[in-house]
Amino acid sequence: MxxxxxxxxxxxxxxxxxxxxxxxxxxxxxxxxxxxxxxxxxxxxxxxxxxxxxxxRPNIRRGNFSREEEETIIHLQKTLGNRWSAIAARLPQRTDNDIKNYWNTRLKKRVIGEKKNSSSATTETKTSMEENSSDADSSMMVDILLDYQIPTMDDFPELAADTTISLSDCDLSVVVDDHYNMAMDNNLVSSENHWEIENLWGQSLTMEGLDCEVMSPNSQLWLHEPIYACDSYYDPVVDLWSAALIFLSFMFDLLVIMELLALKIVAADVEEGIHGIYRPALTGIYHMLSTNVI
DNA sequence: AAGAATGTCAACCGCCCGCCG
DNA sequence: GCGGCGGGCGGTTGACATTCT
Structure with a gap:
């Protein structure tokens, strides 16, 4: 055994x-x-x-979630459910485990508490959130979340429910689901992006020949920018070269180890060396190395 | 001051999915 | 098609810290 x-x-x-x-x-x-x-x-x-x-791993931010991040998590949790990896993908430098812990220990209670007081009007909520927002971006996100004219599925008869479409040409994606509502990631908070979003509705539904990709369904109509690891843009060419260099480095080290091992075995006395099938194999490696075959 | 209660978070567990032979 | 394997994910646990009584 x-x-x-x-x-x-x-x-x-x-x-x-x-x-x-x-x-x-x-x-x-x-x-x-x-x-x-x-x-x-x-x-x-x-x-x-x-x-x-x-x-x-590098570029991980730990603890001290900002108000903006909290609001984003709350909204995403409401939107996506407990899909922590998906939520983490929209919060650069945060891990799914961190977000999950933060939700379970703090935000969930807060949300439950707020639900109990949900009799207050939406306008009051907006005012409160604006007052608590610490910076312009946060305030703008709240504005967009609360003020944006929510489209319904009636506005997009071409789209089926439970569908996600990514438009690779314009680096934006659209998620459609059975709730027919819309929210936005704070990554999109800028007047230019806002314009793109509005423009996108026309583009995504009328243009043909765009490279589209179907993703998993989720709760709300969702717009987001592509997410890149380590807060930098992913370059497949650089990644390929990195992988090649790592592989070459590994192979070189392997060769050195094999050479040392082969030299040791061959140099050793037969009675004290490795017996069986390994010895001829290692002897062969040694000969290849010594005759520059490798 | 001390024990209990509660909060936090790193880490584990088990399930699921995709890939590959 | 099928089984094994590796990786990813979400739920849960448990150790430690902090607050409360």
């Missing part, structure tokens, strides 16, 4: 963090399950992934 290797659980130590950061920094993420062994960590691949994604 094969004994499972001991896997540590619980809080990560500083040493473990450094090992994981160093390993990913050097080799990148290639296989979460295989990574812990090579990184010298007695953790499961899942545990490593979680630690990296929720804590160690």
């Amino acid at each position: 094969v004994r499972q290797p001991y896997l540590k659980k619980g809080t990560w130590s500083h040493d473990e963090d450094q090992k994981l950061i160093a390993y990913i920094g050097k080799y990148g993420i290639w296989n979460w399950n295989g990574m812990p062994t090579f990184a010298g960590l007695q953790r499961s691949g899942k545990s490593c992934r979680l630690r990296w994604m929720n804590y160690l």
Whole structure:
């Protein structure tokens, strides 16, 4: 019976963090399950992934959610439900786990409390939100959320309910669902974007030949800008070259290890070396290396 | 001051989905 | 088509911190 290797659980130590950061920094993420062994960590691949994604990866913002972020989370939760990864995708530098915790521990109670007092009129709510908004963008978002003339499905007979369409040409997307309402991400808060949104309604429904993509259905008609990791625009060419360099670096290290191993085995006495099928294989590697085949 | 209650958040668990052989 | 595997996701737990009584 094969004994499972001991896997540590619980809080990560500083040493473990450094090992994981160093390993990913050097080799990148290639296989979460295989990574812990090579990184010298007695953790499961899942545990490593979680630690990296929720804590160690660069450009993560932690704690101190702004009023604007709170409002966005509340609205997105109302719109998308508990789809924390989708919500996190619309909040740059925030992790789904962080948002989920923040919702469960603080915002949910607040929303429930506000629902109890929901007898107040919408105009009063708007005034209150405006007063609490700390900056112009936040105030503008509130304006858009509350004042925008909400289109209904009657306005877009071409669109079926529960459909999401992304328009790659204009970097905006539209989500349609069975509630037929509309809200906006604060990423769109600018007069130019607002104009684009309005323009988009005409474009998206009348133009043909646009590159469209169907996404999962959700609760409200939704507009958003594309989301890019680490608050920067994703460039597939750069990403390809990065992957190639990481791969080459890995292959080079592998070759060095193989060479050292082969030299050691061949140099060792037959009685003390590795027996069986491995010896001829390693001897072959050694010969290839020594004759510059590799 | 001390124990209880409550809040916070990192981490785990189990399920699901997509990919691949 | 099917099963194994890796990765992603949401719900939940548990340890620790903070506040309350």
